[in-house]
Amino acid sequence: MSLSVTVSDKSAQRLKEFAQGNETFQKTYFKKNEAELLNLVQEGQNPRALFIGCSDSRVIPDLIVQTRPGDLFVVRNVGNFVAPYKPDEDFHSTAAAIEYAVGVLKVSEIIICGHSHCGAIEALYNPTCEMSMIHTAKWLTLGEKAKSMALLALGNGVAKETLLRATEHLSIVTQIENLLTYPYVKKMVEEETLFIHGWYYDIETGAIEYYDPDMYQFRPLSELGDAQSPI
C-alpha cells in the first residue's frame, strides 16, 4: 500500500519544530542522562507503575509526577477509561497494556488518572460525535455510569461545571470497578500483590488528588508523603 502525503507549508513548519525539538533533546537531556538511558536498554525496563491516563495533551504523566524514562508504563486513551474484562479475540488496546504490565513487567501499582476539564466527560453531556464516529461514540459509553451517578447525586439544576467536576471524579471510581473485573487483577489485589490507585489531576493548579476508598472521597496526594493507602 502506498501512502501519498501532501506536506503543506503549515505542516512543514510543525515538522521542523518537532525536528528541532528532537535535536535539542539529543544534545541536552539525552546527553546529560546517557548512561542511565543506555542502562535501560541493557537491563530492560522495570517500571514502578502502570499509568492509565487520558490522551489529553495537557496531561503528561511524566511531567506531572516528575518521573523519568523507565519509571512509568503508560497507556493513554480518550477519557482514561477501562473497558470491562472481555475475553474475546477482538482488539483491546488498554486491556493488552494492563495484561503486559501486570503479567510481563510485574508492576505492583496501577494508577488510573483522570483530570479536570476532560473533553471526554464533557462530551457525555454535549455529544459532539458525528454519526460516523462510531468508535468514539461507543468508547464514551464507558463514562455513562459516572454521568448517571453524578446526576443522581447532584440533580440537573446544579451548575454545569460542578456536574462536570463530579462526573470526572466519579468516572475514576467506576473505571477502578471496571479494572477489578479483570480476574487476574482482582486476584492480585486480594492477595495484596497489586495495588490500584485512583488519581485526579487538576489542570488549573497542577495538583493531584487520590481516591480514599475508606472515606469515599478524594484527598490531596500531598498528604500522603510516600505511603499511599492502596485499594
Ligand SMILES: [Zn+2]
Ligand atoms: Zn480527558
